[in-house]
Amino acid sequence: xxxxxxxxxxxxxxxxxxxxxxxxxxxxxxxxxxxxxxxxxxxxxxxxxxxxxxxxxxxxxxxxxxxxxxxxxxxxxxxxxxxxxxxxxxxxxxxxxxxxxxxxxxxxxxxxxxxxxxxxxxxxxxxxxxxxxxxxxxxxxxxxxxxxxxxxxxxxxxxxxxxxxxxxxxxxxxxxxxxxxxxxxxxxxxxxxxxxxxxxxxxxxxxxxxxxxxxxxxxxxxxxxxxxxxxxxxxxxxxxxxxxxxxxxxxxxxxxxxxxxxxxxxxxxxxxxxxxxxxxxxxxxxxxxxxxxxxxxxxxxxxxxxxxxxxxxxxxxxxxxxxxxxxxxxxxxxxxxxxxxxxxxxx
Ligand code: ZN
Ligand code: ZN
Numbered sequence: 001x002x003x004x005x006x007x008x009x010x011x012x013x014x015x016x017x018x019x020x021x022x023x024x025x026x027x028x029x030x031x032x033x034x035x036x037x038x039x040x041x042x043x044x045x046x047x048x049x050x051x052x053x054x055x056x057x058x059x060x061x062x063x064x065x066x067x068x069x070x071x072x073x074x075x076x077x078x079x080x081x082x083x084x085x086x087x088x089x090x091x092x093x094x095x096x097x098x099x100x101x102x103x104x105x106x107x108x109x110x111x112x113x114x115x116x117x118x119x120x121x122x123x124x125x126x127x128x129x130x131x132x133x134x135x136x137x138x139x140x141x142x143x144x145x146x147x148x149x150x151x152x153x154x155x156x157x158x159x160x161x162x163x164x165x166x167x168x169x170x171x172x173x174x175x176x177x178x179x180x181x182x183x184x185x186x187x188x189x190x191x192x193x194x195x196x197x198x199x200x201x202x203x204x205x206x207x208x209x210x211x212x213x214x215x216x217x218x219x220x221x222x223x224x225x226x227x228x229x230x231x232x233x234x235x236x237x238x239x240x241x242x243x244x245x246x247x248x249x250x251x252x253x254x255x256x257x258x259x260x261x262x263x264x265x266x267x268x269x270x271x272x273x274x275x276x277x278x279x280x281x282x283x284x285x286x287x288x289x290x291x292x293x294x295x296x297x298x299x300x301x302x303x304x305x306x307x308x309x310x311x312x313x314x315x316x317x318x319x320x321x322x323x324x325x326x327x328x329x330x331x332x333x334x335x336x337x338x339x340x341x342x343x344x345x346x347x
Contacts, residue, residue, distance in 0.1 A: 001017060006045065027073070029067050032346075036343060038086075041059070058112045084125060087102050088101075153181065153265060153291040159240075175198035175200065180210055182265065187211050188307075195230060197223050249262075
């Protein structure tokens with residue numbers, strides 16, 4: 001089969017690899033129909049993710065058809081149309097029993113990291129019963145690819161951890177796919193204001209279209225002052241960090257309101273300053289989280305009912321044979337205006 005393989009920092013190729021086989025009783029093999037590229041894949045290619053070894057097939061998002069199941073799989077059959085979750089969970093370990101699937105002792109984020117992933121014609125899914133979701137008949141497959149990772153990530157790590165409430169003020173730092181996913185799902189709770197902050201005017205225009213009530217271009221270094229002016233000097237009840245660099249975390253510290261929450265989503269590769277000298281008496285909370293994908297069944301329903309339309313995050317489409325071009329397009333988003341790119345694997 002064709003697969004996109006990581007060969008160490010800065011190196012990847014599309015090559016022929018043997019199709020995966022059932023390894024354990026709980027495994028399923030899924031023939032991938034649609035997949036996508038995540039910012040995390042770019043982190044791996046920079047060499048930021050030590051757990052991902054050269055030779056690994058990348059990708060942790062996608063939809064497809066079950067082609068084979070291990071003897072222990074009872075919830076899925078050959079021919080089932082499924083959504084692959086970026087998080088694999090056994091459903092039995094202590095963390096899984098607490099709903100913290102991201103820390104499953106034999107799962108978590110392993111796809112396209114410590115085991116081969118979804119940027120291929122076939123993928124082996126361990127713990128299939130508790131890691132796959134059946135797609136409703138007639139589902140919009142491209143829209144649902146956004147449910148493998150970015151929608152639950154924006155919702156769980158940003159909106160739920162950030163305690164977004166009716167009438168509150170939300171500031172989202174970073175208008176990339178994850179920040180926009182937080183923007184879409186924050187609106188379930190009817191906040192009064194959602195302020196999007198980014199360096200890219202194109203992304204800010206999209207954010208406006210997606211429901212942001214105000215936008216701030218942080219290019220002049222004065223984003224904190226702009227947010228304070230917009231909020232009457234109070235700040236944001238929820239400040240969502242959706243970039244993963246020290247400057248954006250510090251911006252959240254500068255704009256969080258008394259009693260508010262800084263909800264971190266970004267993947268941080270460097271130490272970010274914690275300004276306790278300013279924050280110690282402000283009754284704030286700082287949260288971190290790896291997505292557990294506990295909200296995936298709920299999000300599936302909201303997409304099915306048309307309550308949210310994650311298809312709006314898709315800007316480009318490629319065949320698997322052109323996945324290297326897809327990486328180029330996704331990696332140069334400022335020029336290409338890319339948000340999410342769909343890879344059509346069987347087309
Ligand atoms: Zn991802
Ligand atoms: Zn587990």
